[in-house]
Amino acid sequence: MKQKITLKHIARELSVSISTVSKALKNSEEISKDTKDKIQAFAKLYNYKPNNIAISLKNRRTKNIGVIIPDIVHHFFTTVFRGIENYANAKGYNVILCMSDESFDKEVINMELLANGSIDGFIMALSAETQIKNDYNHLKEVAEQGIPLVLFDRITDEIECDKVVINDMEGAYKAVTKFIEDGRKQIALITTEDYYSVSRERAKGYKQALLDHNLPYRENLVLKLPFMDVDELAINEFLDREKIDAVLCVNEIYAIHSMRHVQSKGLSIPKDISFIGFTDGILSKYSTPGLTAVSQHGEKMGAIAAEMLIEKIESEKEEETYTTTVLDTTIVARGSTNN
């Protein structure tokens, strides 16, 4: 990432005082036209943004944080948002939320909309389409302008910024290990295509747990759906076709739908088939039986993301360093598994 251009940089480069730079950029009558032209040209060349710099000078912070999430209907993202809000509000920040609806274009439009001076920094989970396109120029641009950015859950290695994720691989590994310890042999995975960073990691954990316990990894026991939406037909067909005694699902809705389907076929949960799902949302708690869940600690994730962002916003440091925080998952045992 390019270093943030500050008044101090400009002053140093052009051998003038910070005050001169500041006045020149305000088009002050006190500064000669020649000096102003030089400073303004330099600022333009290095993509200096008055609002961001003003923000970094602490004299014109908006005290607003922009959050962009793929979807408002999935419980996980709203839980993270709640964690962000609680932390940010306690620190005197407001939070503005925009939805990408899993669309690249909407993600870009929303970033532009918020980056126009309404906010001091971003917290985001990438849209599905952004991960498919693998195009992160809109994020790079924001980062180059010196606007602090924290990615959570759906992240990318392409951008240098603070990140917070759960240990998705470990979460899946723990779930599959629990199935194996409970005596399950035909363990299936219902997941999404690999372009979601989280699905890739969970699939790795699923495979590794099988191999570490000397069970074969069989592709026919892995159902990959193109989207987060429940494709009921594809799931039913998969469950009817394969001989399965345990299912790990990468989200709650897949798991709840699957449980209802096998129950409708007369199977008993967990006797005949057991289930674990990621997220630990409201459906997991209220389904019958309750769904054993890999808790992603969404509220904690949100609080950590907000803490990282606010620290960057308020930091006086010129050299930035970035951290990726990895949260451990927890298995919350309920009636859908032997306990």
Add this chain to the structure above:
Amino acid sequence: MKQKITLKHIARELSVSISTVSKALKNSEEISKDTKDKIQAFAKLYNYKPNNIAISLKNRRTKNIGVIIPDIVHHFFTTVFRGIENYANAKGYNVILCMSDESFDKEVINMELLANGSIDGFIMALSAETQIKNDYNHLKEVAEQGIPLVLFDRITDEIECDKVVINDMEGAYKAVTKFIEDGRKQIALITTEDYYSVSRERAKGYKQALLDHNLPYRENLVLKLPFMDVDELAINEFLDREKIDAVLCVNEIYAIHSMRHVQSKGLSIPKDISFIGFTDGILSKYSTPGLTAVSQHGEKMGAIAAEMLIEKIESEKEEETYTTTVLDTTIVARGSTNN
């Protein structure tokens, strides 16, 4: 946070008239290039956002809509939001969301934040605290500044603006009538305190349906909880204490919790006791048995709110007239009632 920069500030700082500033920012031919450059540079530097009045002049639309809802975790509000987004996006508008968290202060802060020029109009459901305080000055101010406003679900008669609600009274009336037709005699209501406009209306419908069918209205069969959050103890105690064969709940979570409680006591649903809940969210669909629901048609409500707002934003009329759209409810029958 620093004071908002207005046309007046700029005019005073640069010793020009407000009209000159206004024209310069619109790039008018009437103003000399030097003056325009100076004003525009100043405005940019101080992150000037055209004020609300400027927006109402229709010459500087942002194509953004601000939505403020009480809570992101309740399925109903997120469903309405989805309806708003779908309609607004199709019309070329972006949507920004803020949460009041049921707090009056947060509602005011978020309105100020968005009314600073980021958006062309508001869609809101009032926070619980605003309805308790009965203080709507922040809404009046926005309305007076000519910013279009649409209220949905949680509304007030104190503000003249477009509104969209469901026929809450009729929804409760229909639900109770269904219970009576199914032969139920001891029909309870679990609701919130009357400061929620929706709860008041639903309690009216509950009472009217009983009276119209010559059943007594008994206060001991009505449980009023102070908040939307589930007070599990109060609900359990109520259900254990009263002789009840049917329960209407004003939200899904009350109903789901109540069903689980009576099931844990060995009662059979709907044989011993039946349930209807408002909202028809994801929990109603996936509970066991499924919850018969009064559908509030959240997505449709959102689409109508967005349509009303965009019409006002794009209207050239000086005299405004306001409409309240009332949507009929539908009973979605599931396993929690005799069908």
